[in-house]
Amino acid sequence: xxxxxxxxxxxxxxxxxxxxxxxxxxxxxxxxxxxxxxxxxxxxxxxxxxxxxxxxxxxxxxxxxxxxxxxxxxxxxxxxxxxxxxxxxxxxxxxxxxxxxxxxxxxxxxxxxxxxxxxxxxxxxxxxxxxxxxxxxxxxxxxxxxxxxxxxxxxxxxxxxxxxxxxxxxxxxxxxxxxxxxxxxxxxxxxxxxxxxxxxxxxxxxxxxxxxxxxxxxxxxxxxxxxxxxxxxxxxxxxxxxxxxxxxxxxxxxxxxxxxxxxxxxxxxxxxxxxxxx
Numbered sequence: 001x002x003x004x005x006x007x008x009x010x011x012x013x014x015x016x017x018x019x020x021x022x023x024x025x026x027x028x029x030x031x032x033x034x035x036x037x038x039x040x041x042x043x044x045x046x047x048x049x050x051x052x053x054x055x056x057x058x059x060x061x062x063x064x065x066x067x068x069x070x071x072x073x074x075x076x077x078x079x080x081x082x083x084x085x086x087x088x089x090x091x092x093x094x095x096x097x098x099x100x101x102x103x104x105x106x107x108x109x110x111x112x113x114x115x116x117x118x119x120x121x122x123x124x125x126x127x128x129x130x131x132x133x134x135x136x137x138x139x140x141x142x143x144x145x146x147x148x149x150x151x152x153x154x155x156x157x158x159x160x161x162x163x164x165x166x167x168x169x170x171x172x173x174x175x176x177x178x179x180x181x182x183x184x185x186x187x188x189x190x191x192x193x194x195x196x197x198x199x200x201x202x203x204x205x206x207x208x209x210x211x212x213x214x215x216x217x218x219x220x221x222x223x224x225x226x227x228x229x230x231x232x233x234x235x236x237x238x239x240x241x242x243x244x245x246x247x248x249x250x251x252x253x254x255x256x257x258x259x260x261x262x263x264x265x266x267x268x269x270x271x272x273x274x275x276x277x278x
Contacts, residue, residue, distance in 0.1 A: 017165065019045040020064035024071045024082045026051055026220045026241035029133030029149060030101040034070040036154040037099060037129070040161025041066075053222050056085045062094050066168065067123065069114060070099035072133070072239070076108025076183045079237065081221070083117065091123030095173060097164055098128050099157075103135025104145030104268045107275075109181040127164045127278040128176050131157060135268060136240040137199065137253055142261065144268030153274060160276045167278055176277040198264075200254045201236040202243050204229050208250035215242035215251060 019038055025031040031049065038045040046064065050056050069086070071078045078100065098114025100107045107130040118125040132153060138144040149157070167174075201223075204215075209229065216224045219242055223235035231242075243251040255261050 017041065017043045017066060017168070018064040019043055020062065020067045021045045021047045022050065022060070022067065022069050022086060023047070024050045024079070024085075024220070025101075026072070026218070026237070026239040027134070027136060027244045030070050030072050030099070032149050032154060033099055033101050033129075033131045033133065033157045034068060036149075036157035037068060037070075037097075037161040037164075040158035041165045042162070043165075050082065050085050051220050053220065056081070059088065060086070062089055062091060065095070066126075066164075067091070067094055067096045068099065069096065069117070070101065071110075072136075073100050073102040073107050073110045074136075074238065076106060076110075076181075078110050078113050081237075083113070086117075087121075089121055091118065091121045093122065093124050095126045095168060096123035097126060100128075100130045101133040101149075102130060103138065104132050104148065104270075104272045105135065106182045108183050111178055111277075112181050115178045124173055125175055126167060126173055127160070127276070128178065129157070129160055129277070130275040132272050132274060136238070136244070137255075137264060138268070139253075142265050144265065145272075156274045156276065160278075163276070163278055179275070179277070198255060198257075198260050199238050200256055201231045201233045201238070202240060202251045202253050205250045205252060208248045210248055210250075212247065214245055214247060218242050218245045 019041060021034050021038055023031055023034050048060055071082045096118050100110030111128045111130060114128055115125055132145050132148050134146055134148050135144040138146045216226050220239060221235050221237050223232045240253055243253050
């Protein structure tokens with residue numbers, strides 16, 4: 001529905017705002033933030049989760065008063081498979097909020113990508129958020145956003161939802177200021193797999209593995225062989241969903257070179273705050 005018509009209807013206090021969440025969330029942190037945001041708006045949301053490979057083969061269309069796009073940042077940007085899946089959407093002036101979830105180091109060009117997408121697909125950008133989630137490579141001994149989003153992060157996301165609702169119900173469809181990215185924009189032209197230089201694909205410890213298959217179903221790109229549990233390195237996204245979701249801790253994550261471990265830990269040592277723009 002074009003935003004002018006939407007606002008005309010929404011001035012009725014009984015009007016129910018229809019929200020469409022479109023997420024990609026291999027380890028679940030992005031979905032936590034997106035759901036908290038929707039709860040803050042206070043309306044039921046239609047949630048389209050693009051994490052599973054089969055969900056990215058279905059055609060989707062804009063169907064709501066507000067579209068919320070939410071995805072994790074890998075290597076300073078949101079992975080291309082997310083953009084490729086939603087490339088067919090036509091905004092038709094529908095308000096849009098972009099939520100980037102990053103691992104306490106940097107959100108890179110994530111917010112710029114949302115802004116560019118909104119412009120290219122005819123959406124009306126009304127809000128941007130960069131929220132901290134547990135870094136895919138963090139653990140108890142390398143605390144890079146470990147345990148986040150915590151209660152405070154989820155409260156921030158909920159409050160952001162409330163603010164966006166108030167903004168829209170006031171008829172304010174202004175464009176938020178997009179922060180300058182911490183890395184050059186041309187990195188969007190590079191292949192997604194630049195993290196391969198730093199990170200190995202996860203290995204499996206046969207002494208701990210019970211062949212439950214959870215890692216196979218958790219992989220968002222189908223890179224794990226169901227029989228051998230081996231990972232095809234060229235397909236692996238390095239999201240480490242298989243590591244995070246293994247109930248027996250049988251999956252192992254490792255940097256290619258030992259010094260990277262210390263550099264990574266130092267880069268994510270400072271507690272980052274969430275950024276909300278509207």
